[in-house]
Amino acid sequence: MTDNSTAGRVAIVTGGSSGIGREAAVRLSRDGFAVVIGYSGSQERAEHAVQEVVADGGRAIAVQADVADETAVTALFDRAEQEFGGVDVVVNAAGIMPLAPLAELDLEVFDQIVRTNLRGTFVIDQQAVRRVRSGGAIVNISSSLTLLARPGYSAYAASKGGVEAVTLILARELRGRDITVNAVAPGPTATPLFLDGKPQELIDRIAAEPPLERLGQPSDIAEIIAFLAGPARWINGQVIYANGGSAA
Numbered sequence: 001m002t003d004n005s006t007a008g009r010v011a012i013v014t015g016g017s018s019g020i021g022r023e024a025a026v027r028l029s030r031d032g033f034a035v036v037i038g039y040s041g042s043q044e045r046a047e048h049a050v051q052e053v054v055a056d057g058g059r060a061i062a063v064q065a066d067v068a069d070e071t072a073v074t075a076l077f078d079r080a081e082q083e084f085g086g087v088d089v090v091v092n093a094a095g096i097m098p099l100a101p102l103a104e105l106d107l108e109v110f111d112q113i114v115r116t117n118l119r120g121t122f123v124i125d126q127q128a129v130r131r132v133r134s135g136g137a138i139v140n141i142s143s144s145l146t147l148l149a150r151p152g153y154s155a156y157a158a159s160k161g162g163v164e165a166v167t168l169i170l171a172r173e174l175r176g177r178d179i180t181v182n183a184v185a186p187g188p189t190a191t192p193l194f195l196d197g198k199p200q201e202l203i204d205r206i207a208a209e210p211p212l213e214r215l216g217q218p219s220d221i222a223e224i225i226a227f228l229a230g231p232a233r234w235i236n237g238q239v240i241y242a243n244g245g246s247a248a
Contacts, residue, residue, distance in 0.1 A: 010084040011229065012076065014038040014067050014094040014124055017046040019191035020141065021093030023218035024225045025049060028091075029058030031230055034084040037062045038076055040094065059084070067094045067120030070127075077131050088136040089229040090128040092121045092163075095141065097193050102154040110155045117159035118166075125170055125181075134178045137229045140167045142185040144243040160185070164239050171237030180236040182228050187243025189216035210244030 011028045015021035016037035025035045026049070035053055037060055039046040046062035053060035063079050065072040080087050096116045098109050121140055128138050143160040145153045164183055171181035188194055188206045194215075195203065207215045224242055228235060 008032070008034075009088040010034045010036070010080060010086055011089040011091065012036045012038060012080050012087055012128075013091040014065075014120070015040075015141075016091075016093065017042060017049050017062070019093070019193055020186065020189060020218045020221045020225075021091070022049045022052075023222040024091050024093060025060065026052055026056065026058075027219070027222040027226045028089070028229060029053040029056060029060060031226055033089065033229075034059040036060070036076070036080040036083070038065050038067070038094065040064065040066055067092070067124055068115045070123050073123050073127050077127050081131070086133050087128070087131045088133050090124060090132060090136075090138050091225055091229070092124050092138075092140045094120055094124075095193065097153075097156050099152045099156070099197075101152055105155055113155045113159050114162075117156070118162040121163045122166055125166060129170070129174065132179055136179045137232075138170070138179065138181045139225050139228050140164075140181075140183040142167070142183040142239055144185045144187040144241050144246060146185065147241065148187070148243075148246060167239065168237050180228065180233065182232075182235055182237070183239045184221060184224050184228070185239050185241045185243075186216055186221045187241075187246050189218060189221060191218055210246040212244040214244065216242065216244060 011033040013021050013025040016025040017039040029035050037049050050060045050062050063076050065076040140163050142163045145157040146161045167183040
């Protein structure tokens with residue numbers, strides 16, 4: 001159902017062609033947001049996401065942009081303003097997760113992780129600060145791996161630790177703007193980013209770890225994003241760990 005507080009508002013969702021980003025884009029559209037789906041890879045997947053929003057009665061466009069490229073990100077925000085008149089919510093769901101023990105990780109891969117996950121968030125947030133209207137929200141995506149400390153995830157978790165630091169500081173820098181800034185830190189979630197390349201035995205073992213004994217679903221995380229993007233005006237400068245009760 002469209003809420004009067006969100007009708008006519010506009011959201012940019014990076015990484016919106018799959019996984020958590022796609023689910024968040026669809027969920028926000030159901031709350032009345034016009035959605036700009038940012039993607040870096042498959043145009044076909046992005047267009048399918050747009051079609052899903054439109055079929056559900058929403059408005060959406062897909063815009064290709066490398067989140068770490070300030071010129072491309074500026075153009076992404078320009079397009080949102082041209083198509084829908086402004087920007088109210090920004091969700092940073094773009095990310096990559098190559099895995100290896102620290103001693104074995106190629107430093108070029110490390111640089112790619114930092115470029116997409118940390119620099120990408122910084123560049124998107126920098127443009128969001130300049131564009132998001134009063135009453136808006138910025139939602140970054142971190143990871144519960146900053147607490148769970150699972151072997152093989154050192155580079156990924158380090159990049160997400162940086163995302164959390166940016167989030168907490170930016171919330172304080174926006175004093176007086178009536179813009180909230182929060183991060184959602186999912187645990188293992190059934191997305192291609194998590195599932196690809198993992199044997200089923202490992203997936204089953206990780207799924208059994210939380211007390212709820214399952215993987216998170218993209219819809220679980222999208223509900224939290226929609227809450228932070230809409231009614232959760234008194235939650236600000238926080239990291240919300242969404243992992244079914246997994247303990248560090």
